[in-house]
Amino acid sequence: MSSLLTSEFLAALLSGAVIAGAPLLFAALGETVSEQGGVLNIGLEGMMLFGAYGGFVVAHWTGSSWIGFLAAIVAGLLVALLMVVFCVRMGRDQIVVGIAILLAVEGLTSLLHAAQFGTSYPRLGAVPTVRVPWLADVPVVGPSLFGQPAIVYIGIALVVVVWWVLSRTNPGLHLRAAGWKPAALDNAGVDVLRVRTVAVLVTGALAGLGGGYMAIVVAGVFVPFMTGGMGFIAIVIAMLGRGRPLWVAVGAFLFGIALSSATSLQLAGVNVPTDVVQMLPFVTVILALIIFARQSYLPSALATPYVRGRR
Amino acid sequence: MSEPETRVASPPPAASVKVLSGVWRGLGPIVYALVAGGVLLLLMGRDPIGFYATTIESGLLSQTGLEQSIIRMAPLLLMSAGLIVAFQAGLWNIGGDGQFLIAAAVVAGLGAPLVGVLPYSLALALLCVIGFVAGAAWTIVPSVLKAWYGVNEIITTLMVGFIGIRLANLLIKGPFLSDRSLVPQTDVIPFKYLLPYLPGTRIHLGIVVALAVLAAVHYMQTRTSYGLSLRMLGASPKAAAHAGLDVKRDIVTAFGLSGGLIGLAAAVEVLGVWGYVRADWNPAFGLTLFALVFLARLNVKLVIPLVGFFAVLSIGGHEAARRAGLPNDFLLLLIGLILFFMVFTEWARTKGWTAGMRLRAAGRTSQREAALDE
Numbered sequence: 103m104s105s106l107l108t109s110e111f112l113a114a115l116l117s118g119a120v121i122a123g124a125p126l127l128f129a130a131l132g133e134t135v136s137e138q139g140g141v142l143n144i145g146l147e148g149m150m151l152f153g154a155y156g157g158f159v160v161a162h163w164t165g166s167s168w169i170g171f172l173a174a175i176v177a178g179l180l181v182a183l184l185m186v187v188f189c190v191r192m193g194r195d196q197i198v199v200g201i202a203i204l205l206a207v208e209g210l211t212s213l214l215h216a217a218q219f220g221t222s223y224p225r226l227g228a229v230p231t232v233r234v235p236w237l238a239d240v241p242v243v244g245p246s247l248f249g250q251p252a253i254v255y256i257g258i259a260l261v262v263v264v265w266w267v268l269s270r271t272n273p274g275l276h277l278r279a280a281g282w283k284p285a286a287l288d289n290a291g292v293d294v295l296r297v298r299t300v301a302v303l304v305t306g307a308l309a310g311l312g313g314g315y316m317a318i319v320v321a322g323v324f325v326p327f328m329t330g331g332m333g334f335i336a337i338v339i340a341m342l343g344r345g346r347p348l349w350v351a352v353g354a355f356l357f358g359i360a361l362s363s364a365t366s367l368q369l370a371g372v373n374v375p376t377d378v379v380q381m382l383p384f385v386t387v388i389l390a391l392i393i394f395a396r397q398s399y400l401p402s403a404l405a406t407p408y409v410r411g412r413r
Numbered sequence: 414m415s416e417p418e419t420r421v422a423s424p425p426p427a428a429s430v431k432v433l434s435g436v437w438r439g440l441g442p443i444v445y446a447l448v449a450g451g452v453l454l455l456l457m458g459r460d461p462i463g464f465y466a467t468t469i470e471s472g473l474l475s476q477t478g479l480e481q482s483i484i485r486m487a488p489l490l491l492m493s494a495g496l497i498v499a500f501q502a503g504l505w506n507i508g509g510d511g512q513f514l515i516a517a518a519v520v521a522g523l524g525a526p527l528v529g530v531l532p533y534s535l536a537l538a539l540l541c542v543i544g545f546v547a548g549a550a551w552t553i554v555p556s557v558l559k560a561w562y563g564v565n566e567i568i569t570t571l572m573v574g575f576i577g578i579r580l581a582n583l584l585i586k587g588p589f590l591s592d593r594s595l596v597p598q599t600d601v602i603p604f605k606y607l608l609p610y611l612p613g614t615r616i617h618l619g620i621v622v623a624l625a626v627l628a629a630v631h632y633m634q635t636r637t638s639y640g641l642s643l644r645m646l647g648a649s650p651k652a653a654a655h656a657g658l659d660v661k662r663d664i665v666t667a668f669g670l671s672g673g674l675i676g677l678a679a680a681v682e683v684l685g686v687w688g689y690v691r692a693d694w695n696p697a698f699g700l701t702l703f704a705l706v707f708l709a710r711l712n713v714k715l716v717i718p719l720v721g722f723f724a725v726l727s728i729g730g731h732e733a734a735r736r737a738g739l740p741n742d743f744l745l746l747l748i749g750l751i752l753f754f755m756v757f758t759e760w761a762r763t764k765g766w767t768a769g770m771r772l773r774a775a776g777r778t779s780q781r782e783a784a785l786d787e
Contacts, residue, residue, distance in 0.1 A: 142567070144567070184753070188753070188756055188757070188760075192756070192757075192760040193760075194756045194759070194760060195756070197505060197507075197567065198704075198707055198752060198756060199752075199753075199756055201700055201703055201704065201752065202704065202749045202750075202752030202753050202756065203749070204700065204749070205700060205701065205704065205745045205746070205748050205749035205752070206745070206746055206749025206750060206752075206753065207749070208742060208745045208746075208749075209742045209743060209744065209745030209746025209747070209748075209749060210453075210746050210749075212740045212742035212745070213453070213457070213739060213740065213742060213743055213746060216738075216739055216740045217457050217739075326740065326742065331575065334571055334575070337568065337571075338568055338571075338572060341565075341568055375583065375586065377579040377580075377582045377583045377586070378579075378583065380579055381575075381576050381579040381580065381583075384572045384573075384575050384576045385576060387572055388554060388569070388572055388573060388576070391558055391564055391569065392554070392558065
């Protein structure tokens with residue numbers, strides 16, 4: 103067991119956690135925004151997948167990871183637009199539309215990928231990493247946490263931004279009101295549908311970026327179905343974070359550790375089945391729910407379309 | 414014509430028109446989605462008409478294709494029945510794939526030792542019960558959390574579903590691992606112990622089981638007090654509690670029945686088609702069936718033709734995609750599009766400008782004109 107505490111193991115675990123946790127962080131921050139606004143975004147996985155596809159294709163064409171990230175954001179926005187039109191504007195069922203989004207994006211990206219690349223899987227070059235001065239020189243922790251691609255630091259900055267907007271600004275207040283008491287917000291003269299529209303679009307942009315990160319930074323390729331449930335994990339993280347971005351970040355990091363520990367454990371010579379490791383985060387959450395589930399975790403108007411005058 | 418006295422001020426639309434608009438309500442989204450999918454195929458340089466023709470030909474018109482489609486319908490119908498039970502009670506059971514795989518792993522793992530010991534039909538019946546129980550057991554955590562603590566079941570079923578998918582793999586690679594195969598899988602149940610064929614065909618008994626179960630579910634929902642209390646629960650949990658229903662019991666039993674039927678679907682698929690389960694096998698019927706069940710508006714009678722349509726699409730579409738050099742996932746896109754068009758036409762109906770409405774309006778005016786002519 104002493105081999106578990108070697109610096110190689112810790113370094114591999116930490117950097118793996120950041121790599122696997124960053125897309126979760128983007129998507130879960132996005133989901134936090136839309137959940138606080140009262141829209142349960144089951145289509146998150148679809149937004150991530152389309153972001154991954156769009157990001158990869160554009161990064162492949164242009165050779166620039168930054169333009170790729172922008173394209174991923176646009177791709178996520180496009181999918182989010184469907185959610186806006188159907189759920190926010192037409193007031194249709196959020197779960198049905200979310201599942202429609204996921205199925206359609208899975209089919210579409212797989213088809214487009216096959217039509218463009220056939221069965222060849224072109225690779226992108228590695229994304230350059232940025233070393234944070236001083237901090238990156240700290241042994242073990244330094245290189246794994248502070249020698250990441252710049253987009254990771256943007257993700258960490260976004261945690262602060264989302265926290266600040268949600269808890270310290272008027273738009274944040276409107277957003278939370280749209281999730282907890284939309285009628286009150288309407289009475290105060292704020293357009294609930296507009297607030298929710300912006301919320302869903304922000305979610306789409308962040309989820310698309312998370313997907314783009316998976317394709318451009320982590321994998322370097324696009325593979326159909328590559329998001330593999332990450333969107334759903336992000337929904338869970340957002341739900342457990344209960345609208346507090348800092349907890350969302352902690353959750354994303356912990357899930358990142360769980361997802362990457364299989365590889366790190368193998369590096370340390372401990373052979374735990376992948377199935378067990380990938381099950382652990384969900385088992386933990388379910389246990390937490392069983393032990394602590396005594397109160398509501400979610401905004402009261404979540405998943406209910408807002409129609410003026412209807413109770 | 415023989416009794417003009419029964420005429421009322423505003424005559425209701427003719428029955429035939431009503432049926433037509435009802436049919437269009439279900440069929441419209443499918444037609445729109447097929448057209449949209451066809452346009453996409455055209456853009457990709459494929460021949461959409463040829464694609465759909467191959468689908469119909471090898472999924473419906475050829476002998477083996479038709480048999481394959483009917484065989485595929487059995488687990489799909491049983492799983493739909495399970496989803497309908499939960500959705501009608503207002504419970505979002507989204508973890509169906511986990512329930513399916515747990516049951517499949519248990520049935521395949523226990524199947525090989527059991528069939529040798531017990532008499533043929535007893536073994537099959539027992540394995541179906543085992544599948545049902547395994548699927549039902551996999552809903553206990555979400556249903557108890559929902560019933561006692563009000564924890565949102567969308568998330569819990571999803572998470573427990575993920576755990577189920579992994580646990581099924583662990584079971585297959587652990588206690589149920591076959592030592593006679595190079596790839597991780599369960600022991601194979603010998604062919605002679607699998608579900609019997611219907612006379613004169615190569616279709617196993619599963620489809621009969623599925624139709625019987627659907628009929629029973631329909632009866633339960635429309636003719637029993639339990640069915641009524643589930644529908645009340647779905648319409649308004651508060652009203653159900655106020656009316657004195659045991660809401661907690663209803664949540665737990667409805668969830669159990671839902672998971673049980675999904676487990677039965679897995680048992681029928683394993684005992685009818687495969688005889689074993691391989692690690693990482695996941696047909697992932699859950700989300701697509703979710704779509705179909707919604708398109709059928711949770712109506713058991715409508716689910717049967719829709720599942721039939723889907724079975725033909727998935728069997729025939731496989732061949733069509735292979736010939737067109739496309740991945741099989743075109744089907745997912747079609748199902749997603751169908752859902753979108755369904756959602757859209759429903760919204761359009763609330764705005765009063767759909768084909769169905771126009772049809773009905775046309776029916777009314779023509780009737781009125783006919784009445785004036787008399």
